[in-house]
Amino acid sequence: MKRLPIVFSILLIASMVLAACSTAAPTKAPAAEVPTTAPAAEVPTAPPAAQGKTVLNVWSFTNEIQTMAIAFEKSHPDVDVVYTMIPMTNGEYQTKLMATLGTKAVPDVVALEAAFVKSYVESDFLADLSAMMPIAEELKVYPFVYEVGTSDGVTKAYAYQATPGALFYRRSLAKEYFGTDDPVKMQEILGDMDKYIAAAEVVKAKSGGNTYMVASNGDFMNLFYANREQPWVVDDTLTVDPMVDKMVETVKIFRDNGYEAKATQWQEGWFAGMNDTLKDAAGNPKQIFSYFLPTWGLPYVLAPNATSSDGASTTVGDWAVITGPLPYQWGGTWLGVMKDTAQMDLAKEFVRFCTLDEENLTNWATGVYTNEYLKAIDPAVPNDQYQAAGDFVGSQVVVEKITAGFDDSELSKFLGGQNSYGGFAAAAPTVNARLMQGSDDAIQRALNDPLNSYLEGTVTLAQMWALWKDAVRNEFPDLIIP
Amino acid sequence: MASKVRKNYYGYFFVAPFIIGFLIFGLYPVYNTIALSFTDTTLMKAHGSFIGLRNFERLFADSTFLTAIKNTWALWLMNFIPQIGIALLLSVWFTSTRLKIKGGGFWRMFFYLPNLMMPSAIAALFFSLFSFYGPVNQFLVRADLLPQAIDFIRSPSVMRGLVVFIQWWMWFGQTTILLMAGMTSISVAVYEAATIDGASMWQMFKYITLPLIKPVMIYVLVTSLVGGMQMFDIPFLLTDGRGSPANSILTNNILMYMKFRSSQGHIGAASSVGVVVFIMTTFVALLIFYLLREKPVEKYKEIKQ
Numbered sequence: 001m002k003r004l005p006i007v008f009s010i011l012l013i014a015s016m017v018l019a020a021c022s023t024a025a026p027t028k029a030p031a032a033e034v035p036t037t038a039p040a041a042e043v044p045t046a047p048p049a050a051q052g053k054t055v056l057n058v059w060s061f062t063n064e065i066q067t068m069a070i071a072f073e074k075s076h077p078d079v080d081v082v083y084t085m086i087p088m089t090n091g092e093y094q095t096k097l098m099a100t101l102g103t104k105a106v107p108d109v110v111a112l113e114a115a116f117v118k119s120y121v122e123s124d125f126l127a128d129l130s131a132m133m134p135i136a137e138e139l140k141v142y143p144f145v146y147e148v149g150t151s152d153g154v155t156k157a158y159a160y161q162a163t164p165g166a167l168f169y170r171r172s173l174a175k176e177y178f179g180t181d182d183p184v185k186m187q188e189i190l191g192d193m194d195k196y197i198a199a200a201e202v203v204k205a206k207s208g209g210n211t212y213m214v215a216s217n218g219d220f221m222n223l224f225y226a227n228r229e230q231p232w233v234v235d236d237t238l239t240v241d242p243m244v245d246k247m248v249e250t251v252k253i254f255r256d257n258g259y260e261a262k263a264t265q266w267q268e269g270w271f272a273g274m275n276d277t278l279k280d281a282a283g284n285p286k287q288i289f290s291y292f293l294p295t296w297g298l299p300y301v302l303a304p305n306a307t308s309s310d311g312a313s314t315t316v317g318d319w320a321v322i323t324g325p326l327p328y329q330w331g332g333t334w335l336g337v338m339k340d341t342a343q344m345d346l347a348k349e350f351v352r353f354c355t356l357d358e359e360n361l362t363n364w365a366t367g368v369y370t371n372e373y374l375k376a377i378d379p380a381v382p383n384d385q386y387q388a389a390g391d392f393v394g395s396q397v398v399v400e401k402i403t404a405g406f407d408d409s410e411l412s413k414f415l416g417g418q419n420s421y422g423g424f425a426a427a428a429p430t431v432n433a434r435l436m437q438g439s440d441d442a443i444q445r446a447l448n449d450p451l452n453s454y455l456e457g458t459v460t461l462a463q464m465w466a467l468w469k470d471a472v473r474n475e476f477p478d479l480i481i482p
Numbered sequence: 483m484a485s486k487v488r489k490n491y492y493g494y495f496f497v498a499p500f501i502i503g504f505l506i507f508g509l510y511p512v513y514n515t516i517a518l519s520f521t522d523t524t525l526m527k528a529h530g531s532f533i534g535l536r537n538f539e540r541l542f543a544d545s546t547f548l549t550a551i552k553n554t555w556a557l558w559l560m561n562f563i564p565q566i567g568i569a570l571l572l573s574v575w576f577t578s579t580r581l582k583i584k585g586g587g588f589w590r591m592f593f594y595l596p597n598l599m600m601p602s603a604i605a606a607l608f609f610s611l612f613s614f615y616g617p618v619n620q621f622l623v624r625a626d627l628l629p630q631a632i633d634f635i636r637s638p639s640v641m642r643g644l645v646v647f648i649q650w651w652m653w654f655g656q657t658t659i660l661l662m663a664g665m666t667s668i669s670v671a672v673y674e675a676a677t678i679d680g681a682s683m684w685q686m687f688k689y690i691t692l693p694l695i696k697p698v699m700i701y702v703l704v705t706s707l708v709g710g711m712q713m714f715d716i717p718f719l720l721t722d723g724r725g726s727p728a729n730s731i732l733t734n735n736i737l738m739y740m741k742f743r744s745s746q747g748h749i750g751a752a753s754s755v756g757v758v759v760f761i762m763t764t765f766v767a768l769l770i771f772y773l774l775r776e777k778p779v780e781k782y783k784e785i786k787q
Binding site for chain 2: 068090095098101120123125223262263264267269278280281283438441442445446449450453456467470473474475476477
């Protein structure tokens, strides 16, 4: 009987602990709500592991790699890949991953996006995967793909994709304004930035202002950033490359002359332009002549949005792709192994399978991973898990073998018969990523808001740079900012 | 005698769950935050070193931080003043024995509804409504109220106004419920007596309602202050999570979160923001308690006169 209160209080404590775990609500003490504690407390939901199999924990920010994980289970029947997807829309993935570093919750294999892959490659948290370099050389992996995953001569991450950028334009509009829709001739017309600006004026004049050259100023960012000659940080000092000034100049020209539709990248108006349903506030139809998108932009962004949601308006078949005014690269997903993993060999094998396995890369790019294929391995696979053909892979050996096969593919029909794979294959070797640094993403994001204020005319150019420096200083306390 | 002593322990058993829970989830994070704020700890390196007040020096030298403090105060005051005004008016109406408004329960629920919606859904809704190609622009231009579309999302005053409106809209129902609870606990006999003495509605409000709901008012004021100083979700989700346009809706907690999620995860620097907000909130809360403390003797004199 006398034990009863103790049992009681233990039960109460237990219930409180559970309650605290299940709710994300902050504690009542005001300053205690530093978010450091919050992300660690929530355990991401992952499917339960199957019994009797070796478990491999993989974290990613899209469901793409899950397709490969299922294919991996086919060749490794004794392995259960537990796949956890955390979105990165507002940086949730990065935050969650950072919060688990050094704890037991750390996954075995992590997917790393271009925006933050460098900060991990430069850190001590990833295992050394240099031993796989001979395979990469054999498959002729494009240099920038493994250069991004390399720091101080040690390679820690590989990618299955190569992501050179391109310019997509509307064939019907090109015919109307330039008299041709031929990619070779259009590349001559739009071959450098001055030509592109001149062409924007032609488009505006001939359309009476109803066709914009680009949808948003965000389209230009990666283009110019990829063509800098100095990285953002040189000797711990914030550095502005002349190319960045050129970018500011260019977007200002596009805004002031009405060449740009003032849409926001990844928002409604930007997507509406892809299926020709963009209307200004008065209801007048507006068109977008071109979009700057990388390889993955074609199957994942442009093609899915080329038909309006009611099916009434479509631009399928009306697109063509060229290198555009400047070669660049944009995005990409790298895979690395956490140093603290208990499954080192298996994790390395998973990375090798996903990024450096000729058969897997071929299957991935040519649409072998259909729903039927995946469901035969794991019947619980969701219906949208299939991988359509067309993702541009990082191995030149694979690319050369499969390029001809895309002549009659769905994506070639989308591009009015043009084989985009061949175009990307030509652009990929010219890309370099030696300027990429861990701090790039934050520094570039910090410029967006001041830049938009400058374009709106609410701040001067000098004020814009000052605002940007304040924002950078706020995130990088140790950086020297001139 | 021994049994008497034992009986006294029961109390400790019953408060133990709270004390233990508070120590783990309340006090320890506060202690840890303060400890971290004196270090340069980041998430990407395991151990930080003690750097004294360096984080705080940097913070106060940084104009962004001062902007965040100013914004947080402005956004809170601009939504709290109308919020308490409307809530007082509504709760007087709904508790009034003279007006006898029907369906009080329904209205109370109706006012509270916005609070049940997900902040992310509300933010996404308002973002789409006010975007450059969104319905608000379409309506205003087609109705000839505007010559051409305005980029509302890029306008600091519009976005500030939106944050204030959303915060007000989400929280006035909550405040109304609290004030109504305070008002219904006042004995009807007091009002009846006042009515017989010929008191007007305003006089009853000023001399009966307001003084008697003072404890509830203090509670509302302090909780709203604490919540307001930590305003995060709506301004964070409404634009790019960086307080744009032009830092107009950058609040203390957004700044703290930005430091926390920077590419290195500067939790030391982020903690220093938390500590400053904690000190500021505590100071103002104590000031509220002091200013609204009970002064029974003086009041008695006033009424006698």
